[in-house]
Amino acid sequence: MLEIKNLQSAIEDKKILNGINLTVNPGEVHAIMGPNGAGKSTLSAVLAGRADYEVTGGEVLFNGKDLLEMSPEDRAREGVFLAFQYPVEIPGVSTTNFLKTAINEKRKYQGLEPLEATHFLKFMREKMELMEMDKSLTSRSLNEGFSGGEKKRNEVFQMAMLEPTLAIMDETDSGLDIDALRLVSNGVNKLRDGKRSFVVITHYQRILDYIVPDFVHVLYKGRIVKSGDASLAKELEAKGYDWIKEEVEATTI
Amino acid sequence: MSMLKNIQEDFKQYLSQANESDAFVQLRKQAFVEFEKLGFPTTKHEEWKYTNLKGITERDFLATCETHQSAKAVFNSSIYASMQAHKLVFVNGTLSNELSEVKDIEAGVLIGTLAKNRTSHEAIFKNHFGKYAKVEGEAMNALNTALLSDGAMIYVPTDHLVSKPILILNIADATQQNVLAQPRNLIVVEANASATIVEVYLSTGANASFTNCVNEVYVGANAHLEHYKIQQQVGESYQNNYTQLFQEGNTTINHVTLTLEGTMVRNNLHFYMNGEQCNSVLYGLYITDHKQHVDNHTRVDHAKPNCFSDEKYKGVLKDQSTAVFNGKILVHLDAQKTNAYQRNQNILLSDEATVNTKPQLEIFADDVKCTHGATIGQLDEEPLFYLRSRGIPEREAKKILLNAFADDIAEKIKIPELVALLEQQIDAKL
Ligand SMILES: Nc1ncnc2c1ncn2[C@@H]1O[C@H](COP(=O)(O)OP(=O)(O)OP(=O)(O)O)[C@@H](O)[C@H]1O
């Protein structure tokens, strides 16, 4: 589904991604861990199509199509979804109208008729129940004045509404209380249908107890320096990153 | 020829038929003397630094009451044709009986023209006409006073509530030649009364039009006024619009100016608070493209204590368009506990668009709260990317963000058709 080959990226001439290779097959869950500043958010931003990051090399195929050639909106309508590490507040834009527009734009792209208002509202209610979203949140402006945890929940709620085929979750677990973490994880697990894939970026093993990954990767200095199964996350939780950093330094000398 | 020569001839013509013993004629004569003394404003005047009339006044613009089918067509295809309202429609400054519609008004309420009612409602006219929009030092007001064509005369007596909006719609019809129209409106809302006034400016024809308009508005104690100014003149159209509101104590005025079209638009919106506990809202939105030029000069006179003014002007500028905002707040010596709030925010959609913004606070009282601020920037990249990352195309995403930007202005508009017009205009200009 997603093939990242030797992806390199820079911002303002500063190299941040130094050749990422990663293949995600349908239905798989990949966790990406790594120290602060390693390039995890940069990778997700490049995949979502953020213009400030210049791609300096490599390629990304999504279902066989050149992802890097597409506009951000086309990537989304092809089925990519990014849950942002820091969702932006947009005053004056109602969450409900925003979601209706987003869903209908996707349907238009797929050659479908717009959802009828009543259908949309019913669908939204279902997903709100799934995420135990308070009604007052969707009637407010998008993320405006939301708490950190509410913003993260809103990201997963949007994901549930937009039903992507590939969801990239950038530290969605950070800032969630214990109950919200369970809720968000349950929400994600309900979306796992054997075809939909997830890339879960996290600093903590805890979320991976709920969303069990097929693979765990360590990103360091813009490269994936180690990959393993779920047990790698446990090892990192116990030992930190120093041993990996040492391994990397040893091999590059 | 030039506009000045046209005007001088018009005035000579007017005097030759006028009754010199009429006080109104005397008033107009004095105004003309003042206009000739001052001449058209030039960019040497501080208040006209960024708005240049020179190119326009050197050309011929003729006052005419000619109208054509196209004026009717413009009206009929506008949102105003079907709006539930009392309608006074003027074409080149003269009332169109065919397009106007005023019915079922309560006894005592006047919704008519100055020409017809100036003498029949003499006391009102004498008490209010020329009392608020000053002529001294104001060339364009002097010109309007000397050579005004016609305009609305609205009177809402004490304790009366006019529930339907009153539409004062001016159409500049430049089908045949360059036209000069000088509408003059007098609006008097007495104590405890309430009214909604919608001023609209439309245009038609391939030639140029110049509309020089003066509005005088009196709002009596405890009264409430909703006042909207909607500027939609297309083609080569120039407009100078001077509005002076005079409010007594305990009044609330909600004013919104929407400048949506026009080659050059200059607005002067002045509030004078003549009593305590006044509450005034002055909101404005301008959406410009191509080489449009929009200049908003506002002035709020806090003459008495304990009043509140809330001013917010927002602009969206595209292409090589330019905008000027000059907001003056004057807090007089005994206007203690004044609370005045002013903001001007601009979004530039192109590198070639320009905004000149200048807040001017002159405060003579010591116990006051005044805040002001101005911003000029581009549409934020982050929210734009967020929306696009959810599958919303760039143009649609921009539209959503611009509507959000205009949202607090739209919130002050209580006529749904006008809110819809605003949204439609944002869409059209993108
Ligand atoms: N807009 C930018 N301008 C300059 N440097 C940037 C910019 N964005 C990212 N960087 C730099 O790129 C590097 C990678 O940042 P990135 O946000 O991808 O890290 P991360 O792995 O997500 O870290 P964290 O775990 O703290 O979220 C950092 O050194 C960061 O400072």
Ligand SMILES: [Mg+2]
């Ligand atoms: Mg990050």
